[in-house]
Amino acid sequence: MTLDAATWQMLGKGFFETLYMVFGSTLIGYLIGLPLGVLLVVTRKGGIHPISWVNAVVGVITNIFRSIPFIILLIMVMPVTRAIVGTTLGARAVIPPLVIASAPYIARVVEGELSEVDNGVIEAAKSMGASDWQIIWKVLLPEAKPSLLLGAALVLTTVVGYSCMSGFVGGGGLGDIAIRYGYYRYDLAIMMITVVILIIIVQLIQEAGSRLSKKSDRRIR
Amino acid sequence: MAEPIISIRHLRKTFGDPRAEVEAIRDVSIDIERGEIYGIIGLSGAGKSTLVRCINYLERPTGGQVIFDGKNMAELTPTQLRVARRQMGMIFQQFQLLEQRTALRNVTFPLEIQGVRREDAEKRARELLKIVELEGREQAYPAQLSGGQKQRVAIARALAANPKVLLCDEATSALDPNTTASILELLRRLNREMGITVVVITHEMDVISQICDRVAILDKGVIAEEGKVSDIFMAPKSRIGKELILGDAVQDVHFRTGKLYRLSFDGRQSGEPVISNIVLHAKAPVNIMFAETRDVGGTARGQMLIELPDNEAQRRDILQYIQYIGIPCEEVDGNDA
Numbered sequence: 001m002t003l004d005a006a007t008w009q010m011l012g013k014g015f016f017e018t019l020y021m022v023f024g025s026t027l028i029g030y031l032i033g034l035p036l037g038v039l040l041v042v043t044r045k046g047g048i049h050p051i052s053w054v055n056a057v058v059g060v061i062t063n064i065f066r067s068i069p070f071i072i073l074l075i076m077v078m079p080v081t082r083a084i085v086g087t088t089l090g091a092r093a094v095i096p097p098l099v100i101a102s103a104p105y106i107a108r109v110v111e112g113e114l115s116e117v118d119n120g121v122i123e124a125a126k127s128m129g130a131s132d133w134q135i136i137w138k139v140l141l142p143e144a145k146p147s148l149l150l151g152a153a154l155v156l157t158t159v160v161g162y163s164c165m166s167g168f169v170g171g172g173g174l175g176d177i178a179i180r181y182g183y184y185r186y187d188l189a190i191m192m193i194t195v196v197i198l199i200i201i202v203q204l205i206q207e208a209g210s211r212l213s214k215k216s217d218r219r220i221r
Numbered sequence: 222m223a224e225p226i227i228s229i230r231h232l233r234k235t236f237g238d239p240r241a242e243v244e245a246i247r248d249v250s251i252d253i254e255r256g257e258i259y260g261i262i263g264l265s266g267a268g269k270s271t272l273v274r275c276i277n278y279l280e281r282p283t284g285g286q287v288i289f290d291g292k293n294m295a296e297l298t299p300t301q302l303r304v305a306r307r308q309m310g311m312i313f314q315q316f317q318l319l320e321q322r323t324a325l326r327n328v329t330f331p332l333e334i335q336g337v338r339r340e341d342a343e344k345r346a347r348e349l350l351k352i353v354e355l356e357g358r359e360q361a362y363p364a365q366l367s368g369g370q371k372q373r374v375a376i377a378r379a380l381a382a383n384p385k386v387l388l389c390d391e392a393t394s395a396l397d398p399n400t401t402a403s404i405l406e407l408l409r410r411l412n413r414e415m416g417i418t419v420v421v422i423t424h425e426m427d428v429i430s431q432i433c434d435r436v437a438i439l440d441k442g443v444i445a446e447e448g449k450v451s452d453i454f455m456a457p458k459s460r461i462g463k464e465l466i467l468g469d470a471v472q473d474v475h476f477r478t479g480k481l482y483r484l485s486f487d488g489r490q491s492g493e494p495v496i497s498n499i500v501l502h503a504k505a506p507v508n509i510m511f512a513e514t515r516d517v518g519g520t521a522r523g524q525m526l527i528e529l530p531d532n533e534a535q536r537r538d539i540l541q542y543i544q545y546i547g548i549p550c551e552e553v554d555g556n557d558a
Contacts, residue, residue: 121318121320123279123313123317124313124375125330125334126279126306127279127306127388128307129303129306129331130303130334131303131334134334138330138333138334142319142321142322143320218320218362218364219320219362219364220364
C-alpha cells in the first residue's frame with residue numbers, strides 16, 4: 001500500500017472523472033427522460049391528452065430498459081458505444097450506457113413527480129383556456145419543480161452507483177480505481193478511500209438537492 | 222328579453238362504459254339570463270358539479286346542447302373552445318391556485334396564456350387584486366393566505382380575462398360562515414358593478430338565499446323545480462325542494478293548530494323577503510292565512526296573518542326571530558282572525 005503523491009493524483013483524477021460521467025450522463029439522460037416522463041403523464045388515461053397506445057409503447061420501452069441489470073447493459077451496448085464514442089474504454093465510453101440506463105429511470109421518476117400535481121389545478125388551467133402545451137410548461141413542470149429537484153438528486157446518486165460498476169469493463173472514475181486496486185490487488189486502503197469519497201459525493205448531491213428543493217418550494221414558509 | 226347568455230337544452234351526461242354507465246345528468250334544460258345570479262342547488266351526487274363542467278365543456282356532454290352567447294359549444298374547434306372558455310371564469314371549492322406562484326402571478330396566468338404583455342398583465346392583475354380587496358398581498362404565495370384570501374385571488378384570476386360569466390363550483394363550501402358571507406358579498410358586488418353573470422353551484426340553501434336571483438333544484442340528474450328564489454322559498458313544490466329549504470322539519474309539521482299570529486308591516490323595505498327569511502332561519506314552515514300588504518314608495522305596509530307549527534321549539538324560534546328583526550307581532554285567537 002502506497003499513499004504517495006501519484007496515488008492521490010490518481011484519486012483526484014478519478015474523482016473528476018466520476019463527476020464528469022455522472023453529471024454528463026444525467027444531463028443527457030434528462031434531455032431524453034424528462035420528455036418521456038411528461039409524455040407518460042400527459043398521454044395516460046385521465047391525463048391532459050390521453051393517447052393510450054403512445055402511453056403503452058413508451059411504458060413498455062421504459063420497462064424493458066429498466067429491467068436490464070446495469071452491469072449487463074454495459075456489455076450489451078458496447079457496439080453502440082464504439083459507434084458513438086469510438087472506444088469502449090475510459091470515462092467518455094461510459095456515458096452512452098449510463099444515458100441508456102438513466103433515461104428510462106428518469107422518465108419514471110419524473111412521471112411520479114408530475115402525477116403529484118393536483119388535478120384540480122390542471123382543471124382550473126383548462127377552464128382558463130390553456131392549451132396542452134401551456135399546461136405542461138406553465139402548470140405541470142413549475143408546480144412540480146420542488147419534487148423534480150429532489151428527484152434529480154435521487155437520479156444523480158443512483159447514477160453515481162452505476163458509474164462505479166463501469167469500472168469492471170474499464171470505465172474509469174473512482175469505481176475503476178476501487179475495482180483495480182481494491183478487488184484485483186487487495187489494496188484495501190485505496191478501496192476504502194474511494195468509498196469514502198463516493199459517500200461524500202452522494203451526501204453532497206443529496207444535501208444540495210434537498211436544499212434547492214426546499215428553497216424553491218413556496219408551499220412551506 | 223335578450224337571448225340567454227347560457228342556454229342548456231336536454232343535457233345528458235353519462236360516465237363509464239355502456240354496460241355499466243352512470244347517468245350523472247339525465248335531461249336538464251335551463252336558460253341563464255344575462256346579468257343574473259343563477260343558483261343550482263342539490264345534495265351531493267345530484268350532478269351539480271358535472272352540470273357546471275358541461276357548461277364550459279370541461280366535461281363533454283353525452284347528449285343535448287349548451288349554447289353559450291349564441292354559440293353551440295359542441296360545434297367549436299379545440300382552439301375556438303379555448304377562446305370560449307376564456308369568456309367563462311371559474312372558481313372552485315379548493316381554490317386551485319398555482320402554489321408556486323405569487324398572488325399577482327396567479328392572476329396574470331390567464332393573461333399570459335392569451336399572450337398579453339407581461340407589464341400589461343401585471344397592471345391588470347394589480348387592479349383586480351384591488352377590486353377583491355387584496356391590495357398589498359400581491360407578492361404573497363397561496364400558502365401564506367387564508368382560505369378567504371385564496372378564494373379572492375381565485376376570483377381575481379377568474380376575472381382577469383374579462384369573462385362574461387363566472388362559474389362558481391361550491392366556491393364557499395370550504396370557508397367558515399363569516400368568510401362565506403364576505404365572498405358572497407363580493408360576488409354580488411361584482412355582479413352589480415361589472416354586470417357579470419354568475420352561476421352558483423352549491424349544496425347550501427343559505428348561499429342561494431343570500432345572492433341568487435333564480436334557482437334550479439337538481440335532484441338525481443334532473444331539475445326538480447326552477448324559478449325565482451323568493452317564489453321557491455315561499456312555496457317549494459318538489460319533495461327535494463322542501464327537504465332543502467325546510468330540512469328535517471318537513472316531516473313532522475302539523476298545521477290547523479290554531480296558533481295564529483298577526484304581523485304588522487310598518488314600512489320596512491319591501492324588497493326584503495321577510496317570510497322567506499323567517500322560514501330559512503327557523504327551517505320550519507309558516508302557513509300564510511291572510512295577507513294584505515301594499516308597496517308604498519318602496520316600503521311594505523299592511524298586515525299578515527300566519528299560522529305557526531305546533532312544535533313548541535320551532536314556534537319559539539320563529540317568534541324570537543320575528544322580534545329580532547323588529548316586526549310587530551301578536552298572537553291572536555283563532556276565532557277573531
